[in-house]
Amino acid sequence: MAYTKNAPFRADVVGSYLRPQELKDARKAFEAGTLDAAGLKAVEDAAITKLVEQQKQAGLHVITDGEFRRGWWHLDAMWGFSGVDKVALDHGYQFHGEETRAESARVTGKIAFDGTHPFVEHFRFLKQFEDDTVVARQTIPAPAQTVAEFYRPENIESLEAVYGKGVEADAAVDADLVAAYRGLIAALYDEGCRNVQLDDCVWGMLCDPDYGKAKLIAPGEYADPKERFLAINNAVIADQPEDLVITTHDCRGNYHSTWASQGGYEPVADILFARENVSAFYLEFDDDRSGDFAPLAKIHPNATVVLGLITSKSPVLEDPEVVKARIQEAAQYVPLDRLCLSTQCGFASTEEGNELTEEEQWAKIALVRQVAAEVWGED
Numbered sequence: 001m002a003y004t005k006n007a008p009f010r011a012d013v014v015g016s017y018l019r020p021q022e023l024k025d026a027r028k029a030f031e032a033g034t035l036d037a038a039g040l041k042a043v044e045d046a047a048i049t050k051l052v053e054q055q056k057q058a059g060l061h062v063i064t065d066g067e068f069r070r071g072w073w074h075l076d077a078m079w080g081f082s083g084v085d086k087v088a089l090d091h092g093y094q095f096h097g098e099e100t101r102a103e104s105a106r107v108t109g110k111i112a113f114d115g116t117h118p119f120v121e122h123f124r125f126l127k128q129f130e131d132d133t134v135v136a137r138q139t140i141p142a143p144a145q146t147v148a149e150f151y152r153p154e155n156i157e158s159l160e161a162v163y164g165k166g167v168e169a170d171a172a173v174d175a176d177l178v179a180a181y182r183g184l185i186a187a188l189y190d191e192g193c194r195n196v197q198l199d200d201c202v203w204g205m206l207c208d209p210d211y212g213k214a215k216l217i218a219p220g221e222y223a224d225p226k227e228r229f230l231a232i233n234n235a236v237i238a239d240q241p242e243d244l245v246i247t248t249h250d251c252r253g254n255y256h257s258t259w260a261s262q263g264g265y266e267p268v269a270d271i272l273f274a275r276e277n278v279s280a281f282y283l284e285f286d287d288d289r290s291g292d293f294a295p296l297a298k299i300h301p302n303a304t305v306v307l308g309l310i311t312s313k314s315p316v317l318e319d320p321e322v323v324k325a326r327i328q329e330a331a332q333y334v335p336l337d338r339l340c341l342s343t344q345c346g347f348a349s350t351e352e353g354n355e356l357t358e359e360e361q362w363a364k365i366a367l368v369r370q371v372a373a374e375v376w377g378e379d
Contacts, residue, residue: 006135006245007195008280008306008340009061011372013365014249015139015197016073016346017066018358023047027071027351044069045125052129058365062195063134065126066348069118073199073349074141075105078149080117081180083109083162089154107150107159111176113183120187127192138193142200142248143181143236144229147173174228178235185236189244196246197282198236202229203272204252204284207263207291226271237277249282251308251345252289264291269298280304285326286311286344296333305334308344310368315360323371341372 019027026043029035048065055063070076079086087106119140126136150159150173163169185196206226237246250272252263265273265283273281273295281299284290285308299305307330309323323341330339347361356364372378 005061006243007062007137007197007247008282008304008342010340010376010378011060011369012062012282012306012340012342013060013064013368014199014282014308014312014343014346015062015064015067015137016348017051017064017068018347018356018361019066019068019351020047020050020358023068024351048125049129052126054362056134058362059369060365061134062137063126063129064137064139065122067139067346069122071351072103073139073346074145074149075103077117077119077140078105078146080119080184082112082114083107083176084111084150087155104152104155105146105149106155107162107173109162111150111173111180113180113187115183115187117184117187119184120191123188123193124191130192135195136193137195137197138188139197139199139249140184142198142202143177143232144202145200146181147177147229147232148202150177170228174232174235178232181236185240185244189241194244196244198233198246198248198278200233200248200250201252203250203265203268204263206268207252207265209263209267224271226268230271230275234275234277245279247280247282247306248276248278249345251284263289265295266291269295273298273303274300278303280306280340282306282308282342284308284344285330286313290344293330293333296330299334304338304340305330306340306342308342310341310343310364310371312343312345312347312361312364313355315356315363317363317367320367320371320374323367324375327371327375336375341368341375343368 023043026035026040030037030040048068051066051068052063067073075086078084084105085108087104089104119138123136123138130136149155159173160169163173188196233248240246280303283305285293296305307327309326310318327336327339327341343364347356
């Protein structure tokens with residue numbers, strides 16, 4: 001029997017976890033050609049089985065596969081669509097003081113969901129662990145994140161070779177991408193998925209004027225790229241089954257405990273908070289880079305806010321009293337009964353992971369649960 005409640009939960013998580021050493025070793029062996037795909041899958045299966053048990057023991061009501069079968073939180077999903085290829089670049093994403101691996105997702109044919117995607121099989125494995133205490137969550141990059149990747153300067157020539165240039169070409173890209181996402185989500189739903197989280201960094205980029213002006217896509221038919229991102233996301237969310245909960249996680253980048261952008265949510269609040277039709281916003285608020293809580297006043301009345309007040313970037317545990325005070329501060333803008341608590345991001349948005357130990361990771365989750373129980377009195 002699957003858990004009857006659904007996200008968000010008072011004590012929640014974003015979904016990625018530190019990869020255990022045996023999994024890291026197996027991936028290296030696979031890449032070196034000394035371990036075959038079946039061998040890698042066996043290691044992944046064992047690691048995920050153990051992770052699910054750890055999540056249950058931690059008292060969480062949501063389980064994920066930790067993104068253990070991925071190298072990236074976003075690119076692996078994009079590579080699963082038809083017409084999208086994995087490519088190596090001469091540089092990675094630029095984070096604060098660090099550069100990532102140099103890979104991307106490039107359009108080389110018409111974008112489509114062809115009836116199969118690795119994430120469907122991944123979810124099928126996770127689904128078996130649902131019981132009367134937990135629901136299984138599937139995390140995927142938001143459509144806006146994917147279209148932004150396709151329009152990177154390094155990828156635009158290939159995209160235009162397939163779709164052409166101009167307003168009509170942009171509209172065709174968006175339409176095909178939306179159809180592909182809806183196909184993927186329908187396939188996940190058929191496997192029993194009732195909790196999809198759209199992970200999205202484009203809004204965090206748009207909060208940073210220096211980052212946004214230089215690196216985000218041309219607006220196409222829209223006067224503002226924010227409108228294009230909103231339209232794509234909402235087109236995927238629209239008319240989904242009533243029992244499918246779709247939420248979003250919006251942050252400013254998470255790679256090896258570093259960040260990519262900074263700035264409060266005010267520049268995007270009127271569009272993202274007021275008009276994106278998700279049931280909950282998982283929001284980064286672990287330090288001053290995220291600004292204050294005032295933009296939360298724009299959150300539409302049908303949405304819950306999951307406050308990411310516990311950082312996943314550092315092993316240092318927050319003071320519970322400070323966290324509780326911040327929750328009360330946020331409650332000035334969104335009623336307390338529409339607030340929840342989580343880490344600000346996952347612990348390993350990429351396979352490199354953040355700079356803390358697995359023990360410290362679980363201590364962070366225990367702190368989330370402790371504070372949530374003290375604030376809301378719910379398990």
